[in-house]
Amino acid sequence: MEIKVQNYKDTRSGFGDGLLEVAKHNPKVVGLCADLTGSLKMGDFQKAFPERFFQVGIAEANMIGIASGLSIGGYIPFTGTFAIFSTARVYDQIRQVVAYSNKNVKICASHAGVTLGEDGATHQVLEDIGMMKMLPNMTVVVPCDYNQTKAATMAVAEYYGPVYLRFGRPKVPNFTPENEPFVIGKAQMIHEGTDVSIFTCGHLVWKAWEAVLALKEMGINAELVNIHTVKPLDTNAILKSVAKTSCVVTAEEHQRNGGLGDSIAQLLAMYDPKPVEMVAVDDVFGQSGTPEELLKYYHLDTVDIIEAAKRAVARKK
Amino acid sequence: MKIDELKDVASQVRRDIIRMVHACQSGHPGGSLGAADIVTALFFDQMQINPEKFAMDGNGEDVFFLSNGHISPMLYSVLARRGYFPVSELATFRRLGTRLQGHPTTAEGLPGIRVASGSLGQGLSVALGMAQAKKLNDDNHLVFVLMGDGEQEEGQIWEAAMYASAKNVDNIIAIVDYNKKQIDGSTDDVLSLGDLKAKYESFGWMVWELNGNDMQEVVNTLALARNNAYNGKPQVLLAKTEMGMGVDFMMGTHKWHGTPPDDEQAAKALAQLKETLGDY
Numbered sequence: 049m050e051i052k053v054q055n056y057k058d059t060r061s062g063f064g065d066g067l068l069e070v071a072k073h074n075p076k077v078v079g080l081c082a083d084l085t086g087s088l089k090m091g092d093f094q095k096a097f098p099e100r101f102f103q104v105g106i107a108e109a110n111m112i113g114i115a116s117g118l119s120i121g122g123y124i125p126f127t128g129t130f131a132i133f134s135t136a137r138v139y140d141q142i143r144q145v146v147a148y149s150n151k152n153v154k155i156c157a158s159h160a161g162v163t164l165g166e167d168g169a170t171h172q173v174l175e176d177i178g179m180m181k182m183l184p185n186m187t188v189v190v191p192c193d194y195n196q197t198k199a200a201t202m203a204v205a206e207y208y209g210p211v212y213l214r215f216g217r218p219k220v221p222n223f224t225p226e227n228e229p230f231v232i233g234k235a236q237m238i239h240e241g242t243d244v245s246i247f248t249c250g251h252l253v254w255k256a257w258e259a260v261l262a263l264k265e266m267g268i269n270a271e272l273v274n275i276h277t278v279k280p281l282d283t284n285a286i287l288k289s290v291a292k293t294s295c296v297v298t299a300e301e302h303q304r305n306g307g308l309g310d311s312i313a314q315l316l317a318m319y320d321p322k323p324v325e326m327v328a329v330d331d332v333f334g335q336s337g338t339p340e341e342l343l344k345y346y347h348l349d350t351v352d353i354i355e356a357a358k359r360a361v362a363r364k365k
Numbered sequence: 366m367k368i369d370e371l372k373d374v375a376s377q378v379r380r381d382i383i384r385m386v387h388a389c390q391s392g393h394p395g396g397s398l399g400a401a402d403i404v405t406a407l408f409f410d411q412m413q414i415n416p417e418k419f420a421m422d423g424n425g426e427d428v429f430f431l432s433n434g435h436i437s438p439m440l441y442s443v444l445a446r447r448g449y450f451p452v453s454e455l456a457t458f459r460r461l462g463t464r465l466q467g468h469p470t471t472a473e474g475l476p477g478i479r480v481a482s483g484s485l486g487q488g489l490s491v492a493l494g495m496a497q498a499k500k501l502n503d504d505n506h507l508v509f510v511l512m513g514d515g516e517q518e519e520g521q522i523w524e525a526a527m528y529a530s531a532k533n534v535d536n537i538i539a540i541v542d543y544n545k546k547q548i549d550g551s552t553d554d555v556l557s558l559g560d561l562k563a564k565y566e567s568f569g570w571m572v573w574e575l576n577g578n579d580m581q582e583v584v585n586t587l588a589l590a591r592n593n594a595y596n597g598k599p600q601v602l603l604a605k606t607e608m609g610m611g612v613d614f615m616m617g618t619h620k621w622h623g624t625p626p627d628d629e630q631a632a633k634a635l636a637q638l639k640e641t642l643g644d645y
Contacts, residue, residue: 078501102497105531107524110490114528117494120479121502122422125494141521144484145491149471151480 049225049238051257057194057222059215059251060158064089066201067126067156071097074124077205080115081128082108087217088128088158112138112153116145119152124205130164131157131214132173139179146210147183154204155180159217161301162329162346163251163339172334172342178306180212181279187211187232188279190300190308192253194222196276199230207232214250216301218339221254233277235285241271244357245289248299249275249308252327252348256299259353270297270357278308283315290316295360296324299353301343304328323363325356366410371580373641374446375405379611380638381442381455381645387631389459392467395621397439399606400511400542403577404429404439407509408447411587416448419476427506428495430480432488433513433542434468435623440477441465445645449477452645486519488512489539493525496537507594508537515547518556523568529599530569538590539570539601542577544608546619562603570601577604612637 071077071093079093080102094101102118104111108129115125127134134157135142146153157176164172181188187209191197197215204211224236238253239260248256253274260270271289275282290296296316298309309326316322329346343349366374378401386392408414412427420426431440438458445452450464457463464473468483480491492510499506516522529537541561549555558564565572571593575586583604590600608622609615612634626634 099501102532104528105524107521107528109487109521110493110524110528113487113490113521113525114494114497116480117491117496118498119494120421120423120491121495121498122424123498123501140484141487141490144481145487149481 051223051238053221053223054226055222056219058217058219059191059194059197060087060217061089062191062194062197063156063158063201063213063215064092066198068092068096069198070202070205071100074205076122076124077126078102078118078123079126079128080104080111082106082111082133084129087130088156090128108133108138109141112141113145115153116149116151124152124154126154126156128156128158130171131160131176132171135176135179136173143183147185150185151210152208154211154213156213158215160214161216161251162334162342162348163216163218163301165217165339165342166336168336169333174303174329174334175306176214177278177302177308181311185210186279187277189232189277190214190249191276192250192274193220193224195224195226195228196230199228200276203230203232216251220251223254233280233282235282236274236276238272238274241269241293243269243293244295244297244360245271245273245293246297246299246353246357247273247275247286247308247312249278251301252299255350256353258350259357262350262354263357268357268361275308278311281311281315286312286315287320290320290322294322295364296322297327297353297356297360298324299327301348302328304330323360325360327352327356368580368584371405371409371584374409375401375580376639377446377642378405378439378442380635380640382438383612383626383631383634383638384644385438385455385458386625388456390625391459392438392625393435393623394438394625395608395615395619396433396513396542396544397436398612398615399544399578399608399610400436401439401610402580402583403540403542403604404443404511406580406583406587408443410584411591412509413506419449421479423479423495424502424504425506428479428508430488430492430510431469431482432510433485433516434483437467437469440469444477446642450475455645485513485516486521489522489525492537493529493534496534499536507591509540510537511540511542514541514543514545514552514558515555517541517558517561526565526568526570533597534599535595535597537599538594539599541601541603542606543603544606546608546622548619548622550619565601569598571598573600573602575602575604577606578610
């Protein structure tokens with residue numbers, strides 16, 4: 049696909065714009081928010097559809113329950129709050145009345161990962177993908193930029209079942225084509241290569257693209273695949289890519305334990321064991337700082353992906 | 366339905382409860398027996414429902430949620446006796462592969478169940494969501510939810526209680542099974558609920574107090590609450606009940622909260638409960 053930075057936008061704005069757009073066409077879409085409409089970019093939806101917007105206050109557990117009830121009544125609730133409060137704070141609620149009960153609730157989570165920045169570790173959830181992917185019935189979607197988050201928001205509305213949609217706070221390159229349809233569970237080939245497969249999701253897709261360009265200069269032809277749906281995993285696409293390249297780098301803004309890399313390593317261990325290098329947070333909490341400083345400090349940056357790719361290629365020999 | 370007929374149904378429900386928990390040697394008889402009158406009155410008299418054609422969305426009918434899911438034998442018996450599924454299926458309670466799981470779930474598709482419950486404190490929130498959906502659908506039917514009194518110790522209950530009055534959710538009728546007992550002892554000893562009536566009133570709810578084991582009073586109070594719906598306020602019934610009601614040796618103690626009777630105890634219990642509709 050053609051990579052072209054159209055502008056710099058936050059993925060949460062993709063969520064807000066996608067929600068507004070899909071709600072225009074689908075009268076069953078409703079929104080709930082726990083006192084963070086500004087941060088979640090739900091203001092336009094609220095203004096356009098006040099009767100379909102539920103401000104629940106700072107009461108996330110109640111929000112998940114209300115969303116479950118609305119879905120029983122035939123609606124498609126989108127809950128919005130920070131990723132930490134969307135998952136860890138309400139894990140049992142999600143487990144019982146959303147996932148196990150198989151309700152059509154979309155848990156929409158902003159400010160995920162260290163790129164939340166200055167608020168620090170209390171708010172920088174790095175365990176959410178793991179928590180959510182462990183729940184049966186749950187689909188986990190981690191789009192990479194504004195365009196893709198908008199498309200994913202609209203796509204999950206048309207899919208029946210519990211979904212965890214993870215996005216973030218900072219403005220980042222918006223580089224995937226506008227109006228590209230989002231297919232849940234279908235990995236997105238960004239760049240074909242032969243020497244190493246880079247599987248990534250979320251903000252690190254752009255970092256991995258920078259790495260691909262740098263690796264090319266070094267004579268390494270990397271393949272870049274955006275695993276925007278962490279669950280269900282597109283196992284065919286992954287195995288096909290690895291059959292070609294024979295080594296892997298995974299990159300994500302998440303703990304190594306329980307993340308995307310974990311899922312891919314499990315898949316490869318079972319079906320096609322090959323060297324895997326993981327770019328992820330290594331069992332520590334984050335801290336305050338700017339998003340770019342934190343990506344660098346926790347080794348989630350372009351250079352870290354480049355180094356991981358070199359190690360993976362070396363391990364093939 | 367006449368009060369005597371409702372009492373007959375409740376008696377059979379109590380027999381079903383004893384036989385179910387005895388058969389699988391697990392489950393929660395005490396609270397199930399105590400709440401049998403309330404839920405019988407709801408399903409056989411007060412709620413407008415379509416048992417023959419169960420629809421998940423509950424559109425055009427009243428909807429009931431059991432938040433304290435551990436008293437599932439009572440709910441399963443009422444649902445079966447009301448025609449949601451064959452009464453013979455009560456024999457499968459808590460058995461491998463059953464639709465009658467230890468705590469109610471939707472995973473097996475049991476008619477009458479709309480959400481998993483039993484992780485306490487969550488049913489009121491779900492019921493509020495359903496009530497909001499009914500308003501969006503211009504459906505004037507009501508949402509009922511039964512909670513335990515020990516369950517009132519969960520913080521989420523109070524998130525929901527605050528929401529209900531703040532957002533004028535006046536198409537919901539909550540009922541607290543107020544037996545003043547929980548698994549570790551009396552609610553006063555474990556964590557005093559204080560003045561529950563004053564708590565709900567200060568949260569903006571209209572509160573009704575009643576004897577939840579007096580069928581006439583249960584029916585009358587539910588009817589009053591029904592008529593008072595859509596008046597701007599959520600309503601809660603504090604239904605004073607006796608855990609173990611109907612079986613003398615199970616009353617006045619929390620001992621039977623989660624303990625099944627043995628053969629002898631079950632026979633003794635059943636001797637006190639009239640078989641009115643035929644055992645399953």
